[in-house]
Amino acid sequence: MRTRLTAGLGLALFSLAAPSAPAASRFVQDPYPSTYAPIASAPVLIRNATVLTGTGARLEQTDVLLRDGRIAAVGPALAAPADARQVDARGKWVTPGIIDVHSHLGVYPSPGVGAHGDGNEMTAPVTANVWAEHSVWPQDPG
Incomplete structure (x- = not known):
């Protein structure tokens, strides 16, 4: 009886420890991939x-x-x-490669609304989660 219990417990622990899917497929590397594509143009x-x-x-x-x-x-x-x-x-x-992409155009269409916190990089020392690309309002009167 004890051997069966030990074997069953071992099997249960093994099944919990074994990954159900490959690690790479369980985590999304870039949950919001960029949709940017350069406009076709001559060199x-x-x-x-x-x-x-x-x-x-x-x-x-x-x-x-x-x-x-x-x-x-x-x-x-x-x-x-x-x-x-x-x-x-x-x-x-x-200055090739040195650009200033800082702009708030289209990011704060309604100032003072808490939902627009995705456009403010000054909320913490590291804000890698703040992507103005995802907060742009195309109808901003500018």
């Missing part, structure tokens, strides 16, 4: 700019090639794709 080649990189390097007379919404190349005298729109940036600064 853009910015010519002769002073480029300040994210490492602090200053590159004079430098070109930046943008393709499909991303930086494709940075360097002097880049070859222009046949369909590229070229912009002369002589005397101008370009």
Whole structure:
């Protein structure tokens, strides 16, 4: 009798400990995946700019090639794709990859309403759960 009880208890504990589904399928990695897709457009080649990189390097007379919404190349005298729109940036600064996406346009259509807390990053030291992308109200009169 004791052997059956021990075996039954062991089987019950094993069934509780064994995962019912693979760990990867039980957890959603990105519960709100981005719906952003760049607008289809021709490549853009910015010519002769002073480029300040994210490492602090200053590159004079430098070109930046943008393709499909991303930086494709940075360097002097880049070859222009046949369909590229070229912009002369002589005397101008370009900071590839350094952008300021801070905006509240469309996030607070009715100020003072508690439901709009998803647009305020100042509620705690770390607010990775605050995604303004998910709180945008497209009809905001701006």
